[in-house]
Amino acid sequence: MVLTPDEWVALRLSAKVALWATVLSLPLGIATAWWLARRNFPGKFLVEMFVQLPMVLPPVVPGYLLLVLLGTQGPIGSWLLEHFGIRLAFTWKGAVIASAVMAFPLMVQPVRLAFRMIDSRLEQAASTLGAPPWRVWLSITLPLATPGILAGAVLCFSRSLGEFGATMAFVGNIPGETRTLPLAIYSYTHVPDGEAAAWRLAVLSILLAAGALLIAHLANRRAEQRLGYLDHGHARH
Amino acid sequence: MVLTPDEWVALRLSAKVALWATVLSLPLGIATAWWLARRNFPGKFLVEMFVQLPMVLPPVVPGYLLLVLLGTQGPIGSWLLEHFGIRLAFTWKGAVIASAVMAFPLMVQPVRLAFRMIDSRLEQAASTLGAPPWRVWLSITLPLATPGILAGAVLCFSRSLGEFGATMAFVGNIPGETRTLPLAIYSYTHVPDGEAAAWRLAVLSILLAAGALLIAHLANRRAEQRLGYLDHGHARH
Amino acid sequence: EDAVRVYAAASLTNAVGDIATAWQKDGHPKATLVFAASSALAKQIENGAPADVFASADRKWMDYLAQRKKIDAATRVELLGNELVLIVPKGKAFPLTVDKGFDLAGAYKGKLCTGEPDVVPVGTYAKQALTALGWWGAMSPRIVGTDDVRTALAFVERGECPLGIVYATDAAISDKVEVVGRFPARSHEPIVYPFALVGGAGSQAGAFLEYLKSDAAQAIFRRYGFTPATR
Amino acid sequence: MLAIDLKFRRAQFVLAARAQIEPGTTGICGPSGCGKSTLLALIAGLLRPQEGSIRFGDQTLADSTTRAFLPAWKRHFGLVFQDGQLFPHLSVRDNLLYGYRRLEPGARRFELGHVTSLLEIEPLLERRPVQLSGGERSRVALGRALLYSPRLLLMDEPLSALDDRLKQQILPFLKRVRDETRIPMLYVTHSMAEVDYLADRVLRMENGTLS
Amino acid sequence: MLAIDLKFRRAQFVLAARAQIEPGTTGICGPSGCGKSTLLALIAGLLRPQEGSIRFGDQTLADSTTRAFLPAWKRHFGLVFQDGQLFPHLSVRDNLLYGYRRLEPGARRFELGHVTSLLEIEPLLERRPVQLSGGERSRVALGRALLYSPRLLLMDEPLSALDDRLKQQILPFLKRVRDETRIPMLYVTHSMAEVDYLADRVLRMENGTLS
């Protein structure tokens, strides 16, 4: 399958946006997940709710909110533009933000689950060996949560690849700038005989996802071997 | 906030659709997650890919595929209609299917993670006490995976509440039948002065999600207490 | 000089795309084309999208921007019109006459797909037309609304909907449907596509808007089934 | 009664065991890491020998030539794990009754009350395993295997976490179990005293080899 | 040296301890469930007494009146857990070096090679904890705490999973550690023989009360 230049552009843009969205979500997602998994504080339920928020609304709503807040006329957007020269609305960076916001809850849940399932006595053991809390976190908690982090990253990347509604609302469908694969697919459904082209793009999306999934799969296998998880047929007894 | 009859109808429909989508996804999601977590078989990667598929495409594409397959003219849809009198296209049942398909990967990932993180030696211990595999699974594996199942159910329910694209493409927008909150919200964003009405509905969505999250939250707390997870501040030593 | 940025309703995708190609062939810098629902485009322009030309699928959203002083009202022009047609899946035609006395509800079984009434432009026109013909009362419970005229078209193409109401331009690009009736123009508000320059647009933008009025461009619009605007 | 003739390899470790184990109590001794726990796992059916066979009476448990393998849950052997392996989501009571509940009443040879009073774990019945001390946990593990009324009881250092008083109380009980119920036992321990008191014979293991 | 005067409650269990522990090796004996592991966790800083105080020399580790509490990682005490608590994602070597690596070279009192050869765990250095036998695991746990060169070494039945030969080898080593490095030790065990050999004095616990 030889790609047309337009297809290449959309493919590269989608890969770039999904990758950045995942990379951006990771630190914040891990931090949020840890905070929710290990701290009790008043209003925790509200934070949980807030994290979940982008999912429970049709994507145009968060997209529109982003436009209002981060658009060049918006309170945050105008500030960013003025002080840092960063323009998010109608740029690929904005597409990254839209994807990251929509995928964020998907990142948080598995990581949080992994943090909960870790045996805290191992962290205690590390602290009796002189490791300050941040070192315990980096050397024990985080590595033990790797499978959860990878699961979260896979969900986040996949969701970003398929993100349509929020991206459309926030940054629009600008060729070469914000026209990711889903938006390009939308456009092709509006031209005669566009169905074949739309299917080609869908296949590209799937291949991109397969690549990402394969990488995550291999990384996960390594991580699980490190952690001594069962490999079916090899009991750990 | 007094609801109009239309708002009531959309609210009830959304709750019904999301609930059914979650209930339907649960057994299949748990089975798939277990299969992926514990079995190695040729082509496993393809199955993983297939599970992830609905996420990586813009929602209209899976929605359109559902229409092609499950519509009254589709191969499966016509068979269902003929033999069981079940009609999915343009009915709320179809909306359930659309939501379930889109939310399925979100259900599978956390459950799978939980299955992986369970110490398989406990399952071995159960088998030395005469429990056949299915009993081990029901009495040990499944209860130990409860937090993962709850996390999956929360993601699934939330995603269903926000599902728009696939629903629209598969069952359209029929008031009282398939017009869930996201479809109603979307409609209002299409009318120049519909913003206020859209926000009212968005708030309803959020309240519905908050209710579901609260239930999951309480269930999870009970499950984690049962499993002896750490409560911050109370080390388990 | 920066390329012209054209924000156009999704239903104009083909036509405006072809015109932009011709425009480029005439030696102009390539135009950037952004297609989406008129509502999404209008809200983006309201929030500072770098658009030069806006082409709306109906008057509402052009008015919306005009009220907010985002467009150059002097340049507003209704360049195109469209027709509303009744379609059926290819080969599934049934006798139908677009006439007040005809019993549409009794003429077939099943749903009627069109844009969501009162929301999506095509649905709004459809409701007006059905009302004018006295069909609305019996048909309204059978209406399946869609977010976009393309989804309605897809439902009919797939045979899920035995009958649909779409624009003539949409019916023209699908070979899986056939037109079984055309609504008279006076049965609904005129279907028009207002165009305008967005405030602060560059000089190239004005040239592009002029180009859209040219015979060459109008020929392309007609090729896709648009009619000259009925003023 | 138990006829073992097998080879099992895991990474660098090779276990080669050939033995004919008669009813009564058999002590298994040997240095740390010599393969005692591995041997019990093989007998229990948690591991599968790569070569050779295990037979219990005239029943084949595993045979590499015929590829026969009776899974753990069909063997009706009780295994007291070296590290307890209590079910964290079940109360102590439900842990104890896990195997017991599934037995036909006629097959039950012990009573919950009797076992718990002897092991001094009655006050713990409603607790979860995380709320137990090390020695309490090992007593529950022992009780759980006993209540399953196994055909063969495999014990991996069951008393090593206990104080002398408890040992002095449980050992005679195990002896009585041996004599009254005639359940054959394999007993892994590092304590010569326990072997002397309880075992009818001793098998020594060294570096993966049973002799 | 170590001055304890505290109360700690957990569910029905109440630990009340008052003791003045001098340098050297102190054996702690008592029946299963009497609170030995809980006491060590309190001294290590993993639990916080609800009432009373713990002092080490002139340093206050915990004091309920001033709400002072020195967290575990600042105490520089080594704790050998009853159930090992090895880090599953690290090799045996990285487990052993976990505390050691963070010490200033001058503060290191043991060498990896020396400790591993004495505990006979050199061949295991590249393995993961799941690939160890029960006794191997407890030796790694002991080595890990030793290599951390603690100011106070807390050991919870460190040898109970080991055979006599290993015990006979490790006990003299611990005695040498006591005499040469003068690291004070608290040693929980059920073995009178170990106490007699190693301990300068014995504290008895009964039902949560230290005497």
Ligand SMILES: Nc1ncnc2c1ncn2[C@@H]1O[C@H](COP(=O)(O)OP(=O)(O)OP(=O)(O)O)[C@@H](O)[C@H]1O
């Ligand atoms: N999963 C594994 N992978 C590789 N080697 C293993 C694994 N589990 C155990 N071993 C090795 O197999 C040998 C036998 O282990 P086993 O647990 O049977 O010893 P053991 O006799 O029970 O010792 P202990 O008295 O210390 O419990 C040991 O050398 C151990 O290091």
Ligand SMILES: Nc1ncnc2c1ncn2[C@@H]1O[C@H](COP(=O)(O)OP(=O)(O)OP(=O)(O)O)[C@@H](O)[C@H]1O
């Ligand atoms: N998390 C907990 N919640 C409630 N009670 C607990 C908890 N952990 C331990 N206990 C109880 O506290 C008491 C002391 O436990 P501890 O572990 O200190 O005993 P121990 O002296 O170390 O016993 P062993 O020799 O059996 O290890 C026991 O009665 C135990 O049941």
Ligand code: MOO
């Ligand atoms: O192209 Mo439109 O704005 O959805 O009718």
Ligand SMILES: [Mg+2]
């Ligand atoms: Mg062992």
Ligand SMILES: [Mg+2]
């Ligand atoms: Mg203890």
